[in-house]
Amino acid sequence: MDVFIRKKIRQVLKGDQNAFGEIVEIYKDKVYQLCYRMLGNRHEAEDVAQEAFLRAYLNIRRYDENRKFSTWLYRITTNLCIDRIRKKKPDYHLDADIEGSENLTLYSQIASSSHLPEQEVEHMELQESIQHAILKISEKYRAVIILKYMEELSVEEIAGILDMPVGTVKTRLHRGREALRKHLRKL
Incomplete structure (x- = not known):
């Protein structure tokens, strides 16, 4: 590649x-x-x-x-x-997504052999809770958390992207996880 x-x-x-x-x-x-x-x-x-x-x-x-x-x-x-x-700054759009309807389409009404609707809703709510918690933590922790756990990059790659020492990335990962835990406990 x-x-x-x-x-x-x-x-x-x-x-x-x-x-x-x-x-x-x-x-x-x-x-x-x-x-x-x-x-x-x-x-x-x-x-x-x-x-x-x-x-x-x-x-x-x-x-x-x-x-x-x-x-x-x-x-x-x-x-x-x-x-x-x-x-x-607060940003409002007329065509913004309605909270809770992120994955709904006309096809959402067709019967499926996959998870039960209750399980899907629970999964969506969990994902939404995690996303909200991520948005509440400081951007310096948010960046390393997203790059590590969502983009699945190594600590060394994150250090290169953010132009900081590996030790700093590890510290921010630790502190970011702690901040996420605090926000998720509140939920």
């Missing part, structure tokens, strides 16, 4: 915009998920994800080919999310 990405980056540097489109296709879901988990809002996540790719494109000459592209891209994304959290 890294060889493919490096090839595409070289094409972008030569002026091939389509090559960057292929890079976006590969990373768009991961970047959006990271944004959504950091921000907790679909609209903001879409905006920040787009901005992350724009920044990556505009700064592609600064990318060091000796490092993983995903680490560089996640660093841009995480920093943009943290900036957005710090500047955050």
